[in-house]
Amino acid sequence: MNGPKSGLEVSIQLPETKTTAAESGPLVSQRPESRRAVVVAHPKADVMHAVLRLLCLLSSVTAVSVMATAKQASTISLYGFSVPLYSKWSFSDSFEYLVGVSAAVAVHSLLQLLINVSRMLRNSPIIPSRNHAWLIFAGDQIFAYAMMSAGSAASGVTNLNRTGIHHSALPNFCKPLHVFCDRVAVSIAFTFFSCFLLAISVVLDVLWLSKY
Amino acid sequence: MNGPKSGLEVSIQLPETKTTAAESGPLVSQRPESRRAVVVAHPKADVMHAVLRLLCLLSSVTAVSVMATAKQASTISLYGFSVPLYSKWSFSDSFEYLVGVSAAVAVHSLLQLLINVSRMLRNSPIIPSRNHAWLIFAGDQIFAYAMMSAGSAASGVTNLNRTGIHHSALPNFCKPLHVFCDRVAVSIAFTFFSCFLLAISVVLDVLWLSKY
Numbered sequence: 459m460n461g462p463k464s465g466l467e468v469s470i471q472l473p474e475t476k477t478t479a480a481e482s483g484p485l486v487s488q489r490p491e492s493r494r495a496v497v498v499a500h501p502k503a504d505v506m507h508a509v510l511r512l513l514c515l516l517s518s519v520t521a522v523s524v525m526a527t528a529k530q531a532s533t534i535s536l537y538g539f540s541v542p543l544y545s546k547w548s549f550s551d552s553f554e555y556l557v558g559v560s561a562a563v564a565v566h567s568l569l570q571l572l573i574n575v576s577r578m579l580r581n582s583p584i585i586p587s588r589n590h591a592w593l594i595f596a597g598d599q600i601f602a603y604a605m606m607s608a609g610s611a612a613s614g615v616t617n618l619n620r621t622g623i624h625h626s627a628l629p630n631f632c633k634p635l636h637v638f639c640d641r642v643a644v645s646i647a648f649t650f651f652s653c654f655l656l657a658i659s660v661v662l663d664v665l666w667l668s669k670y
Numbered sequence: 671m672n673g674p675k676s677g678l679e680v681s682i683q684l685p686e687t688k689t690t691a692a693e694s695g696p697l698v699s700q701r702p703e704s705r706r707a708v709v710v711a712h713p714k715a716d717v718m719h720a721v722l723r724l725l726c727l728l729s730s731v732t733a734v735s736v737m738a739t740a741k742q743a744s745t746i747s748l749y750g751f752s753v754p755l756y757s758k759w760s761f762s763d764s765f766e767y768l769v770g771v772s773a774a775v776a777v778h779s780l781l782q783l784l785i786n787v788s789r790m791l792r793n794s795p796i797i798p799s800r801n802h803a804w805l806i807f808a809g810d811q812i813f814a815y816a817m818m819s820a821g822s823a824a825s826g827v828t829n830l831n832r833t834g835i836h837h838s839a840l841p842n843f844c845k846p847l848h849v850f851c852d853r854v855a856v857s858i859a860f861t862f863f864s865c866f867l868l869a870i871s872v873v874l875d876v877l878w879l880s881k882y
Contacts, residue, residue, distance in 0.1 A: 539749065551826075551829055552826040552829065588880075595876065599869075599872070602815070603814070603815070603818050603865075603869070606815050606818045606819050606822070607818050607819070607821075607822040608822070609819075609822075610818070610819040610820070610821075610822040610823040610826070611822040611823060611825065611826030611829075612826065613823065614763075614764040614822070614823030614824065614826035614827045615826045615827065617763055617764065617823075653815075657811075657815070660811075664807065664876050664879060664880075667876060667879065667880040668800075668876075668879040668880055
């Protein structure tokens with residue numbers, strides 16, 4: 459029963475909708491608006507990205523410097539014999555691996571920080587394109603895995619040092635070498651913190667990829 | 671400097687886009703097309719997701735079963751004394767950690783595989799919503815980090831076993847216990863393979879998030 463009525467209405471509304479499209483064109487005006495939103499929404503995310511890079515740089519440099527200065531000499535009595543002990547970070551492959559990966563992450567963070575800051579000073583967006591976003595995502599992800607790996611390998615070895623070795627009745631190495639073990643523990647803590655910061659960077663990258 | 675230029679472009683484009691909107695309305699017709707693409711594009715990605723889950727399940731179950739059966743008894747001569755050695759996976763915290771994480775990943779993979787297969791049989795998309803995609807991304811990412819951590823911690827300890835301990839003049843544990851060390855090495859290899867598969871799953875999740 460509404461059929462003819464609505465048909466009449468359509469014929470009446472037709473010129474009306476045409477005029478609104480001619481006047482404002484809402485479908486066309488949306489595109490520049492969303493582009494503006496990309497530019498406006500950046501400063502907050504940009505600052506967060508830059509702060510994350512700075513923190514990650516500081517944390518990984520601390521991890522490297524604390525680990526690279528860890529060494530101590532001591533003695534231990536083993537089955538009645540006094541055995542001289544000298545501990546240095548470079549004696550363990552895991553600690554060398556940690557220093558290498560942390561140094562690489564420090565370089566990566568420094569580079570990204572410099573790029574970010576120079577882009578912010580020029581008022582251009584930090585992530586210019588999708589390909590660039592994928593590249594940053596890949597870099598952050600790989601370095602996060604590497605940091606997790608380095609921290610875990612080093613803490614596995616330290617844990618063994620701390621609790622002694624179960625295979626045979628060997629004593630606890632960390633009692634005579636507590637300064638060395640403490641330095642290593644601090645370095646590992648900063649390594650895991652860097653990994654955590656990189657994981658947050660990855661989430662930010664994915665947020666960017668999912669939005670634009 | 672681009673401000674006024676883009677403003678001018680918008681005012682020039684306005685009449686041109688108006689006629690296309692009036693004639694065919696391409697912006698309206700695009701939406702059902704992209705929805706159809708979501709449904710059609712799925713089978714390939716679905717199968718890939720399911721295959722990844724199945725491989726990850728097999729790999730993590732292998733890692734657990736090989737590690738959980740690793741034990742060996744032997745003797746070692748230390749400073750002239752014959753010291754009995756008995757090695758079991760549960761003596762090392764790192765190996766226990768690896769078994770725990772691998773078991774958790776196996777459960778996660780099995781659950782995801784069951785969900786995927788049941789959704790594929792019902793012909794519904796594997797990832798129904800953005801929130802679900804973020805949840806899967808988070809799960810895969812966390813388990814990938816955990817697997818990387820477990821594999822690295824265990825391989826740090828094994829490496830120490832294999833090369834001997836540099837702190838003091840201790841012998842190589844892996845010579846008398848080579849069966850044990852080989853089993854551990856196989857288990858670690860499967861752990862890293864699971865981690866690699868999870869990392870690919872993460873990339874697939876991010877691809878989904880970036881597309882839809």
